[in-house]
Amino acid sequence: MPHLPEHLLTGYRNFMSGRYPxxxxxxxSLALEGQAPxxxxxxxxxxxxxxxxxxxxxxxELFVLRNVGNLVPPYEPDGEYHSTSAxxxxxxxxxxxxxxxxxxxxxxxxxxxxLDTNFAPLSPGDFIGKWMSLIAPAAETVAAxxxxxxxxxxxxxxxxxxxxxxxxxxxxPCVSILEGKGKLTLHxxxxxxxxxxxxxxxxxxGDFERPEL
Amino acid sequence: MPHLPEHLLTGYRNFMSGRYPxxxxxxxSLALEGQAPxxxxxxxxxxxxxxxxxxxxxxxELFVLRNVGNLVPPYEPDGEYHSTSAxxxxxxxxxxxxxxxxxxxxxxxxxxxxLDTNFAPLSPGDFIGKWMSLIAPAAETVAAxxxxxxxxxxxxxxxxxxxxxxxxxxxxPCVSILEGKGKLTLHxxxxxxxxxxxxxxxxxxGDFERPEL
Amino acid sequence: MPHLPEHLLTGYRNFMSGRYPxxxxxxxSLALEGQAPxxxxxxxxxxxxxxxxxxxxxxxELFVLRNVGNLVPPYEPDGEYHSTSAxxxxxxxxxxxxxxxxxxxxxxxxxxxxLDTNFAPLSPGDFIGKWMSLIAPAAETVAAxxxxxxxxxxxxxxxxxxxxxxxxxxxxPCVSILEGKGKLTLHxxxxxxxxxxxxxxxxxxGDFERPEL
Amino acid sequence: MPHLPEHLLTGYRNFMSGRYPxxxxxxxSLALEGQAPxxxxxxxxxxxxxxxxxxxxxxxELFVLRNVGNLVPPYEPDGEYHSTSAxxxxxxxxxxxxxxxxxxxxxxxxxxxxLDTNFAPLSPGDFIGKWMSLIAPAAETVAAxxxxxxxxxxxxxxxxxxxxxxxxxxxxPCVSILEGKGKLTLHxxxxxxxxxxxxxxxxxxGDFERPEL
Numbered sequence: 001m002p003h004l005p006e007h008l009l010t011g012y013r014n015f016m017s018g019r020y021p022x023x024x025x026x027x028x029s030l031a032l033e034g035q036a037p038x039x040x041x042x043x044x045x046x047x048x049x050x051x052x053x054x055x056x057x058x059x060x061e062l063f064v065l066r067n068v069g070n071l072v073p074p075y076e077p078d079g080e081y082h083s084t085s086a087x088x089x090x091x092x093x094x095x096x097x098x099x100x101x102x103x104x105x106x107x108x109x110x111x112x113x114x115l116d117t118n119f120a121p122l123s124p125g126d127f128i129g130k131w132m133s134l135i136a137p138a139a140e141t142v143a144a145x146x147x148x149x150x151x152x153x154x155x156x157x158x159x160x161x162x163x164x165x166x167x168x169x170x171x172x173p174c175v176s177i178l179e180g181k182g183k184l185t186l187h188x189x190x191x192x193x194x195x196x197x198x199x200x201x202x203x204x205x206g207d208f209e210r211p212e213l
Numbered sequence: 214m215p216h217l218p219e220h221l222l223t224g225y226r227n228f229m230s231g232r233y234p235x236x237x238x239x240x241x242s243l244a245l246e247g248q249a250p251x252x253x254x255x256x257x258x259x260x261x262x263x264x265x266x267x268x269x270x271x272x273x274e275l276f277v278l279r280n281v282g283n284l285v286p287p288y289e290p291d292g293e294y295h296s297t298s299a300x301x302x303x304x305x306x307x308x309x310x311x312x313x314x315x316x317x318x319x320x321x322x323x324x325x326x327x328l329d330t331n332f333a334p335l336s337p338g339d340f341i342g343k344w345m346s347l348i349a350p351a352a353e354t355v356a357a358x359x360x361x362x363x364x365x366x367x368x369x370x371x372x373x374x375x376x377x378x379x380x381x382x383x384x385x386p387c388v389s390i391l392e393g394k395g396k397l398t399l400h401x402x403x404x405x406x407x408x409x410x411x412x413x414x415x416x417x418x419g420d421f422e423r424p425e426l
Numbered sequence: 427m428p429h430l431p432e433h434l435l436t437g438y439r440n441f442m443s444g445r446y447p448x449x450x451x452x453x454x455s456l457a458l459e460g461q462a463p464x465x466x467x468x469x470x471x472x473x474x475x476x477x478x479x480x481x482x483x484x485x486x487e488l489f490v491l492r493n494v495g496n497l498v499p500p501y502e503p504d505g506e507y508h509s510t511s512a513x514x515x516x517x518x519x520x521x522x523x524x525x526x527x528x529x530x531x532x533x534x535x536x537x538x539x540x541l542d543t544n545f546a547p548l549s550p551g552d553f554i555g556k557w558m559s560l561i562a563p564a565a566e567t568v569a570a571x572x573x574x575x576x577x578x579x580x581x582x583x584x585x586x587x588x589x590x591x592x593x594x595x596x597x598x599p600c601v602s603i604l605e606g607k608g609k610l611t612l613h614x615x616x617x618x619x620x621x622x623x624x625x626x627x628x629x630x631x632g633d634f635e636r637p638e639l
Numbered sequence: 640m641p642h643l644p645e646h647l648l649t650g651y652r653n654f655m656s657g658r659y660p661x662x663x664x665x666x667x668s669l670a671l672e673g674q675a676p677x678x679x680x681x682x683x684x685x686x687x688x689x690x691x692x693x694x695x696x697x698x699x700e701l702f703v704l705r706n707v708g709n710l711v712p713p714y715e716p717d718g719e720y721h722s723t724s725a726x727x728x729x730x731x732x733x734x735x736x737x738x739x740x741x742x743x744x745x746x747x748x749x750x751x752x753x754l755d756t757n758f759a760p761l762s763p764g765d766f767i768g769k770w771m772s773l774i775a776p777a778a779e780t781v782a783a784x785x786x787x788x789x790x791x792x793x794x795x796x797x798x799x800x801x802x803x804x805x806x807x808x809x810x811x812p813c814v815s816i817l818e819g820k821g822k823l824t825l826h827x828x829x830x831x832x833x834x835x836x837x838x839x840x841x842x843x844x845g846d847f848e849r850p851e852l
Contacts, residue, residue, distance in 0.1 A: 004400055004413050004424065005252055005312045011268035012411050013426050019266065020409045030261050031320055031407035037260040039218055045300050047250040047276045048243050052263040053232065055224035059406075063260045066279040067296040068303050077338035083280040083296050086344035087258050090281050090322065093335035099218045107244055109303065122306035123387050125290035131299035138573050145571055147564045147586045149632040156582070160573045174336050187217055193272075194244030195636070196233045198225050200217050206575040210621075211217060213226050430826055430839050430850065431678055431738045437694035438837050439852050445692065446835045456687050457746055457833035463686035465644055471726050473676035473702045474669050478689040479658065481650035485832075489686045492705040493722040494729050503764035509706040509722050512770035513684050516707050516748065519761035525644045533670055535729065548732035549813050551716035557725035600762050613643055619698075620670035622659045624651050626643050637643065639652050 023059060030060045037063040039099040040091040042084075042165065044070045048193045049105040063091050069110030070102055071134050072165040075172045085172070092174050098184060100175075102165045104158045105191040111157050114139040135161050162188040163206050236272060243273045250276045252312040253304040255297075255378065257283045261406045262318040276304050282323030283315055284347055285378035288385045298385070305387050311397060313388075315378045317371045318404040324370050327352040348374050375401040376419055449485060456486045463489040465525040466517040468510075468591065470496045474619045475531040489517050495536030496528055497560050498591040501598045511598070518600050524610060526601075528591045530584045531617040537584050540565040561587050588614040589632050662698060669699045676702040678738040679730040681723075681804065683709045687832045688744040702730050708749035709741055710773055711804040714811045724811070731813050737823060739814075741804045743797045744830040750796050753778040774800050801827040802845055 004012075020027070040063045041051040051057065051064050065087040072084055091097045104111075113119050114132040121129050132139070135157070142148075142157045166186050170176045178184035188201030190208050199208035217225075233240070253276045254264040264270065264277050278300040285297055304310045317324075326332050327345040334342050345352070348370070355361075355370045379399050383389045391397035401414030403421050412421040430438075446453070466489045467477040477483065477490050491513040498510055517523045530537075539545050540558040547555050558565070561583070568574075568583045592612050596602045604610035614627030616634050625634035643651075659666070679702045680690040690696065690703050704726040711723055730736045743750075752758050753771040760768050771778070774796070781787075781796045805825050809815045817823035827840030829847050838847035 003416060004314070004402060005398075007274070008252065008268045008312075008314065009424060009426070011270055011274075014269035015267055016409065016426065018269065024409060027261065027406055027409055034320070035260045035322075039221065040258075045253075045276050045278050045304070047248045047274055048240065048272045050263075050265040050270075050272070050275075050277065052265055053272065054228055055221045056227035056231065057224055057263075059261045059263070059266070061220070061224075061260055062263075063258050064263065064279050065258050066277050066300075068300045071296070073294055073296075075338065077340075079343060080293065081286055081344055081347060082340050083284070083344055085338065085340040086323075087279075087281045089335050089338065089340040091258070094322065094341075101217070101221065107247070109248075109307065110299075122302050123385075125288065125298065125302065125385075127290075127295050127298040127302040128307075130292060131294055131296055134294060141571060141573060145567060145582075147567060147589075148582055151631060151633045152582060152585065156571075156574055156578060159578070163573075172336075172338075185218075189217060194241055196229060196237060196240055203216060205577060207577045211222060213222070213229065429842060430740070430828060431824075433700070434678065434694045434740065435850060435852070437696055437700075440695035441693055442835060442852065444695065450835060453687065453832055453835055457831075460746070461686045461748075465647065466684075471679075471702050471704050471730070473674045473700055474666065474698045476689075476691040476696075476698070476701075476703065478691055479698065480654055481647045482653040482657065483650055483689075485687045485689070485692065487646070487650075487686055488689075489684050490689065490705050491684050492703050492726075494726045497722070499720055499722075501764065503766075505769060506719065507712055507770055507773060508766050509710070509712075509770055511764065511766040512749075513705075513707045515761050515764065515766040517684070520748065520767075527643070527647065533673070535674075535733065536725075548728050549811075551714065551724065551728065551811075553716075553721050553724040553728040554733075556718060557720055557722055560720060598762075598764075611644075615643065619666055622655060622663060622666055629642060637648060639648070639655065 027059055035060050035095065037061055037095060038097060039063070039101060040065065040097045042070050042072060042100065042102045044068060044105055044108055044110065046105060046108060049103070049191050051103060054191055054198065063095060063097060068128065069108060069132060069161060070104050070165065071131070071161065072102065072168045073134055074168045088169070088172060089174065092178065092184065099187060100169060100184065101187040101189055102162050103189045103191060104162045106155065106158065106193050108158055111154060111161065115143050115153055115157055117143055135164055138164065159190060159208055162190060162201065240272055248273050248276070248308065250274055250308060251310060252276070252314060253278065253310045255283050255285060255313065255315045257281065257318055257321055257323065259318060259321060262316070262404050264316060267404055267411065276308060276310060281341065281344060282321060282374060283317050283378065284344070284374065285315065285381045286347055287381045301385060302387070305391065305397065312400060313382060313397065314400040314402055315375050316402040316404060317375045319368065319371065319406050321371055324367060324374065328356050328366060328370055330356055348377055351377060372403060372421055375403060375414065453485055461486050461489070461521065463487055463521060463523060465489070465527060466491065466523045468496050468498060468526065468528045470494060470531055470534055470536065472531060472534060475529070475617050477529060480617055480624065489521060489523060494554065495534060495558060495587060496530050496591065497557070497587065498528065498594045499560055500594045514595070514598060515600065518604065518610065525613060526595060526610065527613040527615055528588050529615045529617060530588045532581065532584065532619050534584055537580060537587065541569050541579055541583055543569055561590055564590065585616060585634055588616060588627065666698055674699050674734065676700055676734060677736060678702070678740060679704065679736045681709050681711060681739065681741045683707065683744055683747055683749065685744060685747060688742070688830050690742060693830055693837065702734060702736060707767065707770060708747060708800060709743050709804065710770070710800065711741065711807045712773055713807045727808070727811060728813065731817065731823065738826060739808060739823065740826040740828055741801050742828040742830060743801045745794065745797065745832050747797055750793060750800065754782050754792060754796055756782055774803055777803065798829060798847055801829060801840065
């Protein structure tokens, strides 16, 4: 017997009776012609920050990579398995997206783990510890800012890590070349789970600001 | 000036005027109490297969990892950066999800690349080539089945890769222990972009079948 | 000849023809009965953050101390001239205010001076340098957070200095005793000049949040 | 939970729905370009003498120092914390204001304390007693003028203290130099809470007179 958790089956039934009939033509043509999204989103796995919900995006609109902490590691052509680099390469070279948005969010568990100086490995492999160690230098500096509140430190590191990922995007030759030619634009955004506010990175200053809507 | 692609700003405006008001209380309590999703989804980055759309899922419902080809590599506690393993560890050990669903889909570009015996690297780093080589042995076998049509080979490898990822999930000690105790269930699903059909893996046979709705 | 800058005379004419007639009874009774404000505000001298404007306050409502950076120095009963301590003592002991609000604001020139490691004295007395040195330890820590943007560091120190001033308020015996009896409440607020937003300090966490309006 | 006294929240709501929309552009440009007020006001903390109300001043117009009794102590470059001197230095040297107005008012509690020969310290630190002792010689002389009524003595000392503060302003080298060059003008004013009248100091005689309006 095929089996899925009941909440997923219920959700799928809603999709088929609700959204799908209105979008079936779109799904069909996307199947025939292939996807051609203009925008890649690098987002977190967090269940509260789904890019398609936040950007009210339909099928075919967003190519979405999601990992813990929405991190992009630096370019490392060493022949190892790099899921993030693979998705980036596919989006830029094959789909030729015009925009890459790194979208972080408030109350990120990965960022919290990076800031937690007493963080104990979750399993013998310590995959989260190792993965978040990508931003360890920043995390140590921020963790030492003890006059900021825990929430202020968390928000600061969330935003630093977005800027860090954008900087790493530029270590990929294909990204920096296309950005130099004006064919690819990099963006940062931060979603406040608590209020639904979206804060967008100012490219000149690196600050996060609320766009006029 | 903060800047986002116009289609994202438009989408965000729709979110704030449409879906958000109805769900603001949910976002707020999720922010205060933290996320507690029951289900992790491993899905593809493809712009046509957003899990939240297909399962009509609200905020807090799905913890979603997305990479090219919805692949889970085998357990490899080697101290390297493993984004997929990190997300898995976080979902199982910290969030204590009850279900993990590997969801593939039709017309997957990653699977197509794996089947393409003339596939040329997309960039000097060849990250996609390396990433999809995780399923190279299966891909070679399927590619040799020349009496199947191209579409049949594609669908076959898409489903094989789902079963492969589920098998790899079981190489993680935490997954196999919790599955043995009945606290964690693994599922496979395959979404047909063209028709909107969801096919669910039969755990006994490995076949993909359409659930009764 | 009595002389005032023309813009003040014009403003005073507007006051007498506009607001004053509506409030003359209130002024008169406040003159007869004395002031009895419920709330003391410690605010900055900055021309963009007038508490009476921001809180739409009428005559008699707010007892307002304003200095550069809205700082409260620690209790120091050394017999020297302390204008801030004098105002505090008068508000608490004589007027018996029920609330003290320390209100900072964005883009504060005093805070900017404190963060500027190359800050040169404005005059031989270096009064600003000395005054802002009250928060020098915090300023040095924040100035070293080079992965935060200049604006992020500025906002962080603005908020730290509000918490610092509130902590110093509690070093005054009269404040801590009355707070302990529930007769006096301390608050923090931060005004965003650019957007008009008021952020209010959460007393439990020290975070600044936007109140529901 | 963020928390402010209810009357402030109500006032802030009025500000946001009333005055702010009309002035939002002004706030925004003041945030971007910085403040450039032409005039500094030294006023009292008294809740009945808000300079922005009396001079109908908008954002960016007045740099306002407020302490008890609107006093300026004499220049004392001793390396101690001087909030008044710091504000003065900032206004003159950094903002380069063109006018400084010392504005006193009727029924001032600080002046009353200075005149009260039986005044008991409000707290062990006696900060008000010490602060008002800046004008102790004048206060003693006036208190001895027993043929003047209590109200006459009070008004007399209020005006003497304005002239005293203006004289002290001239002990600051930066003030006297700029005044000598005609780049800075010093003014005195006295506000009658009871009637709303503004009395302006005649620079030649030191008298307070009502300006023609």
